[in-house]
Amino acid sequence: MLCAAVGLIVLMGIAVAGQMESTEQQNQKLLSENQKLTEENERLEKDLNNWKIAKEIKEAPAVRLKEDSENWMLALVNEEYPLAKDYTPASLTKLDEKCSVDTRIYGELEQMIADARQAGLNLYVTSAYRSYDRQREVFDTTMKDWISKGYSPLDAYDETKKSVAVPGTSEHATGLAVDIISGQYTGLDDKQGDTAEQEWLMAHCQEYGFILRFPKDKSNVTGIVYEPWHYRYVGKEAAKKITEQGITLEEYLQAD
Ligand SMILES: [Zn+2]
Numbered sequence: 001m002l003c004a005a006v007g008l009i010v011l012m013g014i015a016v017a018g019q020m021e022s023t024e025q026q027n028q029k030l031l032s033e034n035q036k037l038t039e040e041n042e043r044l045e046k047d048l049n050n051w052k053i054a055k056e057i058k059e060a061p062a063v064r065l066k067e068d069s070e071n072w073m074l075a076l077v078n079e080e081y082p083l084a085k086d087y088t089p090a091s092l093t094k095l096d097e098k099c100s101v102d103t104r105i106y107g108e109l110e111q112m113i114a115d116a117r118q119a120g121l122n123l124y125v126t127s128a129y130r131s132y133d134r135q136r137e138v139f140d141t142t143m144k145d146w147i148s149k150g151y152s153p154l155d156a157y158d159e160t161k162k163s164v165a166v167p168g169t170s171e172h173a174t175g176l177a178v179d180i181i182s183g184q185y186t187g188l189d190d191k192q193g194d195t196a197e198q199e200w201l202m203a204h205c206q207e208y209g210f211i212l213r214f215p216k217d218k219s220n221v222t223g224i225v226y227e228p229w230h231y232r233y234v235g236k237e238a239a240k241k242i243t244e245q246g247i248t249l250e251e252y253l254q255a256d
Pocket of ligand 1: 127172177178179229230231
């Protein structure tokens with residue numbers, strides 16, 4: 001009888017110890033699960049926030065550009081997200097007689113051109129800020145050229161769209177885009193991309209906050225053919241990520 005009682009106490013003791021151990025383990029488990037949930041929650045909150053920012057950037061480019069908030073340089077302007085017709089940059093700075101840019105990018109653009117000159121290269125800005133009306137003129141002139149070559153108005157429109165942005169969808173209206181060409185070769189075609197000037201720009205532009213906006217093999221994403229002369233200011237942080245990952249502004253805003 002006594003023996004059985006002792007045995008029972010011993011058994012109970014083992015059971016309690018076992019229970020204590022499992023409570024400890026359970027606590028650990030709960031803590032780590034809690035930690036995981038907190039991390040997951042933080043990640044989701046961050047995702048949601050990034051998504052909200054990306055949505056705002058896409059849906060109201062003119063508002064973004066007007067503000068001096070941190071995202072003005074990421075305003076997306078393309079066929080899907082046109083810029084308001086009456087948008088004009090708050091402040092423009094002249095590069096020369098015919099070209100001006102948004103004052104906020106002037107310093108870095110000038111520095112980039114000066115540094116290229118130091119490396120023995122001659123860069124020329126052929127086009128910068130272009131108003132809605134000016135873009136319409138360029139579009140109409142190009143379209144008339146196609147019509148005079150025998151194209152129907154509809155076909156001329158489609159052909160023009162391949163090389164000239166439809167008014168309202170051009171980044172040139174933001175004042176953040178510049179067409180830069182080589183002093184050695186001034187043609188606006190694929191060969192421009194093979195010049196020493198473009199090679200230097202493609203390798204270094206992100207250091208000044210610029211990206212090659214319409215790269216080769218990305219026209220399915222951007223809707224624009226390869227334009228080795230068109231550079232867009234997006235700020236150093238985004239420019240670095242976009243260049244390193246070999247993506248476009250559209251893809252950057254989608255993923256971030
Ligand atoms: Zn351009």
